Amino acid sequence: MAAQTQTIQVPNDAELMQAQADLWRHSLYYLTSMGLRCAVELGIPTTIHGLGGAATVPDLMAALSLPENKLPFFRRLMRVLATARVFASADGGETERFRLTPLSRILVDGVVADEHHSQRCFVLGTTSRHYVDAAFALSEWFKKDLASPVPSPFEDLHGARLFDESTPLLDPELDATVNEGLAAHDNLGIGTLFRECRDLFKGVRSLTDCCGRHGATARAIVKAYPHIKCTVLDLPRLVDHAPRDGVVNYVAGDAFQCTIPPAQAVMLKLVLHHLSDDDCVKILAQCKKAIPSRKEGGKLIVIDILVEPSLGPVMFEAQLMMDMLMMVNTRGRQRNENDWHDLFMTAGFSDYKIVKKLGARAVFEVYL
Template sequence: MDSLDGECQSLELLKAQAHTWNHIFSFINSMSLKCAVELGIADIILTHGKPISLPELATKLSIAPTRNNDLRRLMRLLVFSGFFARKRDGNSPDHDEELYIPNTLSPLLVKEKDANVSSFLLMLDQMSLNPWYNLSSWFKQDKLATPLDGLVNEGMASDARFVAKLVVEECGEVFKGLRSLVDVGGGTGTMARAIAEAYPQVKCTVLDLPHVVASSEASEAVQLVAGDMFQYVPPADAVLLKWVLHDWSDEDCVKILKRCKEAVPSKEEGGKVIVIEMVVDLDIGFPELAETRLLFDVQMMVHATGKQRKKHEWRKIFTDAGFTDCKIIPALGLRSVIEAYH
């Protein structure tokens, strides 16, 4: 019996060690995905039109044959992580050659796709990773200011295209009856243009900082306004804040929301503020997404002054900003649509 107990304890210790190692080396998953985007692996596999062998993949990627085995090892990890699939080639000489095929996750690594994460992966450079080396020191300081990479705008635009499609398809009721909408912190206007296209009767405006607006292309469907959301928000039937408030502290969120409240009419007159954000404690039937929310929360902690909020935290900042009611609609996977009224 003692021997069996000892074996069980050893097995549990080995499992614990493996679990810890997985956390220690989890950065390899991120960096491998970044490598895949930089090489264009998903682009090749998706456009090949049929299962592709490793030598074919290496040739199309301009990788020397001496690196084929290294590429195979990278692909093994990417397949294990679920970003590609593979099958056996029964026609190969040994009937055992691996062929790579795309799956539902593969398009996320292609920059030209509406829903992609490539820009976020390319942000994983020394500048964005440096704050993580100093996380323990950060906890002992009042603040740790960190610079943001220019790829943020590209990443947010890509995410906006993806979310806009979902919002229009799944939450169309949110925009019905509106005559005007201001997308606060709307970046280059991707989200506003998608809304204007789906609802031509809605006059859309983007409010963002002068340097962001200056780099955006003008459009007949969307008006661009340079300004500071802490100071003024143009009047409209609705104000949209997509993935903006999680960057800011509760106090700053209240300030922003007060400006938004001033910009929209009352609920009885059809006014509302629309917020698209994560709700950490909301059960949407996908337990595996819980870790994603927690990772985003710690990301906000290190790179900004904000956080991902629970339901009661959202309700509190709306109340503190003078809103009398808010409705949470869990319709966008990780994120929800929150409507606030006064």
């Protein structure tokens, strides 16, 4: 019997041209990422800031001490980054001036401000060779019959887990970059949290920041609410280097195994999306033991990404990209409200509410 000839619907002329352009965009998006990395490594955002907030290509070339014969290539890089809204441009031609956008402002280094946390290391970490290699191995990872719990492509390829004691053994520089980037990423928008969620800490007298790293968030809470006694729990290798000035109390320990310091409120800020559902339930159950009942004023505060298409296509795409980042590099994932509900209930909590949605994130209060 002769094989049947397969047919396909051919796009019309306009669809074909658009499909090709879309193919270029999706296949070449990595060049925008690498261009962004290049800008961060060269220090372009910081340089524009230092030049008063706007600069021409020759101004930037001179300030960065770049060879003159690279000028036409540098102009092409800046054009792509301006199109991607990393920078803004005005005038055009030889006098074209590039300015900072909100995106590039959070990439400026060396600025001392309560609410400024440079995201430079976040860019360097997410575009690092180790991350890119893990993504490059994605198809091979899908084909492998791996025993549960399934390791991430990063873990399968490199034999190490991110945010684990095995990471510095893989690459100490990567570990330092990723940890600095994670701390800056997690504390971005802390002022927005205080302004938009004024009642979140109302009546709270004590709080444990579970997996709070060096305590930047806890210290910001104490500064905004001096009456709150804050404790940070995290691994010894993180809290051992935290400042010991009495502002925050630090406890070294593994949240999965040790007793979480009891408090009126326990907080998990951008922790759970790194973890599998099973690990989330384990850590939530530990937190549950550390807080009093809702009637006694107890609550768990969870600040994490809440996947929602209603936020619009750009924000939704950003959330899905973060979900892919978790899939490739950790055992975690981003979750919608049904997912969060299931985690809270499985861990033994009785109720929760969404206090506020802040961009891609949501603030949950979870109760016994």
